[in-house]
Amino acid sequence: MLKMTHLSKVYRTEVVETYALRDFNIDVKEGEFVAVTGPSGSGKTTFLTIAGLLETFSGGEYHLDGIEVSNLNDNARSKIRNEKIGFIFQAFNLIPDLNVFDNIEVPLRYRGMKAAERKQRIMESLERVGLASRAKHYPAELSGGQQQRVAIARALAGSPRLLLADEPTGNLDTQMARSVLELLEDIHREGATIVMVTHDPELAARAQRNVHIIDGQVVELSEDPRFHPAQVAAGEVRG
């Protein structure tokens, strides 16, 4: 589903070059639920933005669903983001000017979907996250947990094959974090591939596979007995 080989990402400013990712290799199979952990600044978000085609990379290869993406133009990338990928951000990123219904509708409109189908999908995904009664509310009128569930509904409405989540529970308390994770597990069971960045060892432990990133490189934990997922996720071990 998602395969990066020898991928690198360099941020250049006038003074320095920062390798956010270097010789980065990862292979996420269709239907996997992968938790990505690693210390702050190690390149987790960078990996996710490249995986989600939000950003280009400097070297190496990235195959998404069998397609080498570096040759795609901006429109093609937009189309893939719209149809294949669902994003869940730590900061929810709902559009404050739009109510819940209109927020979920945004990606569906960009897909050119008919109004009737849009409405059906929106209501379905809102029911899924248990917020059907809040369709007319604005983001500011919802709790953090509710906002994140709306964001998940927005990501779900387009039935993406790949769900990318960057610390989806980072701004939530334990209780809400758990319910959001349960939701993701549900979605995973239905066949979606999920890649989730998290700092929370408990959540990371519930994923099928843990990928640890240190200094822009992947360290496969399952193959390295020195690491304990809980320690690693808490950022206690440096590579």
Place this chain on the structure above:
Amino acid sequence: MQIKPILAAMRHHKAGTVLIALQIALTLAIVCNALFIIQQRIERMARPSGVDETNLFVIRSDWADKSDPQRIDAQMRADLIALRQLGSVQDAAPINSFPLLGSGWDNFIKLQPDQVKMTTDSAIFFSDEHALATLGTRLIAGRNFTASEAGAQQPRDAMHAAQVIISKDLAHRLYPDGSALGKTIYVTMGRTPSTVIGITDTLQAHMTGSWAGPYAYNAVLVPAQLLNDYTYYLVRARPGQLDAAMRDAPKALFAQSRMRIIDHKDGVMTFAQVRQRAYGPDRGMAILMAIISAVLLAITAAGIVGLTSFWVGQRRKQIGVRRALGATRRDILNYFLTENLLIGIGGVMVGAVLAIGINVWMVSQFEMARLSLAYVAAGVVALLVLGQGAVLAPALRASHVSPVEATRSV
């Protein structure tokens, strides 16, 4: 198009939206009327005078000794002989006033001696049998004055012109259904009848004010030179000899007598200068209106650029989110163009009503024509295009916001 969600989002920045819409409305209202005024002034300035403007010039001679009308009469006859003898001059005539001068005599014209209300108003030009040939104005019916019909009169004398020649517009005004030729009319308040012996082609009156609109082409030629404190001489140069004639003529006059004053600055004026002066206020008004329009349009465009830029800056994050959710650059560009179009449509609807309102008010207050709806329509299109043009740069900038902005937490 995504009109519904754009409208929904617009409710969250009402103040800016309303401000820009109002600015567009006011600009439209004022610019429509300003352009209409400009067009009317240009139309006025383009009206034909009916005289041979390229070869014509005028000399104003103020008499040093104003006491003896007889002497003035004799002097004028001598002056005219001298002028007509000049090689560069085709013809010359005395006249009290002339088309586009601005000042002169205008009087009531009546069809019956004891009529109380005027039939119309008309310019009165006192001249002689050379008037038509000098002006370069054609007779379309009847005959010219003869030398023996041409006399003289003082300003305070009662008018006693047995024969007059009138312009075709006046003829038509007096006798809409038939020819005025040979008919009797009454010029001024007097009871002396005048017979219309000739009708000229188009001949403009001296009056240029907008009040004189309906009378602007009414003229009566009276075969009498006016013995006033000054006189004008109309001089028609031979083709191509205007400069020479303008040099020769004052010399010839001073050779006749030095007892006169011909002003350095405007004692001798080409007809082009006369026209320039006559329409100075119109030109000024047109230029003022053009400046006001340009400034208003510039301010409105700047307002749109400014506010949209501000909005784009404010919404970078949500633009990034939209891009992350699958919006193409085009989608983002269209979003801002559509948003601006919606605001613009709101603005021009209010503005169109306002434009017509201003015009209705001006019609009731001043001598103003009804605003043609074509101007409002053109203004509406112009402002919408201006809006789209102004919003283009910030909208393009918005479309280049990277989707990665969605992940930035600040």
